[in-house]
Amino acid sequence: MKMNCVIIDDEPLAREGLSNYVREVDFLHLTDTCTNPVELIKVLDQHPVDLIFLDIQMPKMNGLDFLKIVQKPPMVIITTAFPSYALEGFQLNVMDYLLKPITFDRFFKAANKAKEYYQLLNKTTSSETQKIEKEEDYFFIKCGSKYEKIYFNDILYVQGMQNYVTIYTRKGKYMTLLYLKNLEENLDKKAFIRVHKSYIVSIDKIEGIEGNEIFIQSNKIPISRNYHDMVIEQVVKNKLWDKIKFSG
Numbered sequence: 001m002k003m004n005c006v007i008i009d010d011e012p013l014a015r016e017g018l019s020n021y022v023r024e025v026d027f028l029h030l031t032d033t034c035t036n037p038v039e040l041i042k043v044l045d046q047h048p049v050d051l052i053f054l055d056i057q058m059p060k061m062n063g064l065d066f067l068k069i070v071q072k073p074p075m076v077i078i079t080t081a082f083p084s085y086a087l088e089g090f091q092l093n094v095m096d097y098l099l100k101p102i103t104f105d106r107f108f109k110a111a112n113k114a115k116e117y118y119q120l121l122n123k124t125t126s127s128e129t130q131k132i133e134k135e136e137d138y139f140f141i142k143c144g145s146k147y148e149k150i151y152f153n154d155i156l157y158v159q160g161m162q163n164y165v166t167i168y169t170r171k172g173k174y175m176t177l178l179y180l181k182n183l184e185e186n187l188d189k190k191a192f193i194r195v196h197k198s199y200i201v202s203i204d205k206i207e208g209i210e211g212n213e214i215f216i217q218s219n220k221i222p223i224s225r226n227y228h229d230m231v232i233e234q235v236v237k238n239k240l241w242d243k244i245k246f247s248g
Contacts (some may be wrong), residue, residue, distance in 0.1 A: 001048040002029040003118055009079065010035045014100065018053055018079065021107045022182040027115050035059075037066035049074045051095075051114050056080040067092045075117060077110050139186070141167070141176040148174050150226055152191065156216050157201040158183060168219070195231050196224040203235055 005028050007018045015033045022030045031047050034040045043049065054076050056063040064085060067073060078089045078096045080099040089097050095117065096110035138151045154169040160180025167174045167183075184192075184200055194200050198223050201214055208215040209231070212223045223231055 001122070002027055003115065004029050004031045004048055005051040005053065006031050006040060006049050007033045007053045008035075008037060008040050008058070008063065009033075009053075011055075014055065014079070017102070018107075021054075021102075024104065025108060025111055028111060037061045037063060040066070041070075049075065049081050050118060051075045053077050053079050054094075056082060056085050056089075060088075064088055064092065067094070068154055068220075075114050078115060128141040141174060141178065143174050143176055148176075152176065152188070155192075156200060156205050156219070157221055160198050160200075193231060193234055195227050196222050208233060209236065 005022060007015050009015045009018065019030055019033060022028045033045045038060050040052070050068060052074050054063045056078060057080070063078065064153060067076060069217050078094050078097045079100065079102060083099055086097045095114045097138055098106060098110055137153065139148055140147045140149055150167060150169065154171060154221045156168045156170065158168070158180065159166045163179060164175060164177050165183055180198065180200065184194060187200065191203055192200050193203055195214060201216060201221055205216050214221040214223060214230065
């Protein structure tokens with residue numbers, strides 16, 4: 001995964017030198033170059049930016065002043081000829097502080113530090129997303145005076161009758177006041193399929209289909225004529241091994 005980066009420097013030779021360095025690093029992608037932070041603000045509005053190589057003394061706006069006013073800036077590596085700003089720069093949480101003239105070895109070390117932090121951030125975000133997804137793996141229904149927790153993965157099939165449904169799971173069945181249509185709207189269409197006006201089944205729990213019946217464990221669920229072709233298309237077709245599939 002490449003990091004989108006932007007170079008901000010008012011000196012053409014400095015921009016060119018850093019641009020050449022970026023092109024040598026396979027995990028960096030140069031999105032744009034700017035002559036001052038004001039131009040950078042426009043770039044941030046147009047493109048996702050992961051890393052900024054930022055000069056300090058520039059016309060219109062000082063690089064450190066930019067960091068003080070912008071909210072939640074991307075990762076920043078300072079590139080400057082002035083060592084006196086180092087302490088202030090690190091107080092603003094910059095990733096690294098490169099003094100001109102910048103060697104490629106020093107540039108690569110700073111870029112690699114940014115990559116490691118970037119990977120850590122993405123790993124954390126991924127873990128948080130997985131946690132959220134895990135938390136959304138279930139729902140509650142009211143059965144009489146009790147609230148029952150139902151895991152989507154435990155559902156075998158659902159039967160609807162007038163204004164209530166019965167949810168059949170690995171652990172047992174649960175009846176609640178709910179329209180089948182409302183329940184269907186909240187089920188993952190890749191995991192569940194309507195097979196009859198009164199039945200919805202979990203696709204991965206289907207053990208077999210014969211005629212107009214679906215077999216799930218010891219249960220037989222009817223397939224209505226209106227849904228039959230769609231069920232075969234969605235459940236069977238792409239998984240069917242037959243002579244035609246392997247011929248030729």
